[in-house]
Amino acid sequence: MTPALRRRLLLLAPFGIVAAGGAAFYGMLQGRRRGDFNPRGVPSALIGRPAPFFDLPGLPGVEVPLLRHADVASPGRPVIVNFWASWCVPCVVEHPQLMALSREGVPVFGIAYKDRPEASRDFLRRHGNPFARLARDEPGRAAIEWGVYGVPETYLLDPRGIIRWRFAGAITPQILAEELRPLLRRHAA
Amino acid sequence: MRRAALPAALAAALLLAPPGAGAVGNPADMLPDPAQEARARAIGRELRCLVCQNESIEDSNADLARDLRLLVRERIRAGDSDAEVIAFLRARYGDFVLLRPPFTAATAALWLSPALALAGGVLAIWLVRRRGGAAPAAPAPLSPEEQARLAALEGEARR
Structure with a gap:
């Protein structure tokens, strides 16, 4: 290597490092835009595993059967389990999407998280009830079994009761159209 | 004097309070056995509060952190x-719950970067030194004319 060539390479080294950093940063920004990179997101440890066991009381005053573990253990078709609460603002945002799925006949199961039963009941009376089955987890202990760290959180289970998808946050119309519906179609077969 | 006493006392109380005293806020939540409680705290400090994310569950006031404690x-x-x-x-919340991430293929860059940086620094120093050792050849001695000029200049400066 001639000294001149070496000097030129040394001069280029900082540019190379900056370019690599820029490319990495660009990739991160693209990932954020697409939604597949979220530095604060908590990946679920339960993907590909069966639904955890739970045994919870129902929601008095709501005419819906109790959600039991047996209903999600091997449901025979894709089902949705949604952790929600009346005090949770994003739950109001995602409510119309859950209602739409419910109207289409997709089984949407609800678990009320850390909520007074009367407050949960009033929420469903005011906004409508998308849930085919309901349970309530006032202490939040069953939610820990599912790895829930906030509400709303939504799980998609395949016909064999295996957790295929978990979404933390409100199911917006975009999430519904771009993620949940394709997954429902894929696991319906 | 009296007016200054209360703030001073408050400041002293704040300074003297052991760190993390507010962690398990409710004494009823603590284990009766001090050894077990100490273990629980040590474990809790290793676990991430998933709501606030940069605090351990021992330090966080979030509801979920209390549940996990x-x-x-x-x-x-x-x-x-x-x-x-x-x-x-970890079975429920994954590696994310650990404040000290385990060494895996995904975290290799994280764990190895300090060692790589250190090795890079050592290599850089070694390269510079090796080149530096060869470079400073002793300067050529002054020629007679230069010595004469130097002596003249020095004589001028002294006068």
Whole structure:
């Protein structure tokens, strides 16, 4: 290597490092835009595993059967389990999407998280009830079994009761159209 | 004097309070056995509060952190070892719950970067030194004319 060539390479080294950093940063920004990179997101440890066991009381005053573990253990078709609460603002945002799925006949199961039963009941009376089955987890202990760290959180289970998808946050119309519906179609077969 | 006393006392109380005293806010949540409670705290400091994310569950005021603190104590009371308690939470919340991430292919860059940086620094110093050792050849001695000029200049300066 001639000294001149070496000097030129040394001069280029900082540019190379900056370019690599820029490319990495660009990739991160693209990932954020697409939604597949979220530095604060908590990946679920339960993907590909069966639904955890739970045994919870129902929601008095709501005419819906109790959600039991047996209903999600091997449901025979894709089902949705949604952790929600009346005090949770994003739950109001995602409510119309859950209602739409419910109207289409997709089984949407609800678990009320850390909520007074009367407050949960009033929420469903005011906004409508998308849930085919309901349970309530006032202490939040069953939610820990599912790895829930906030509400709303939504799980998609395949016909064999295996957790295929978990979404933390409100199911917006975009999430519904771009993620949940394709997954429902894929696991319906 | 009297007016200054209360703020001073407050400041002293704040300074003297042991760090993390506010962690398990409710004494009823603590384990009666101090040794078990100390274990629970040590485990809790290794676990991330998933809501606030940069605090351990021992330091966080989030509801979920409190639930997890109670869960840690519940597992300890049930006779779990420290590793079993951590495995219990890791099975539910994944590696993300660990404030000290395990060494895997995904975290290799994270764990190795300090060693790589150190090795890079050592290499750089070694390269510079090696080149530096060869370079400073002793300067050529002054020629007679230069010595004469130097002497003239020095004589001028002295005068």
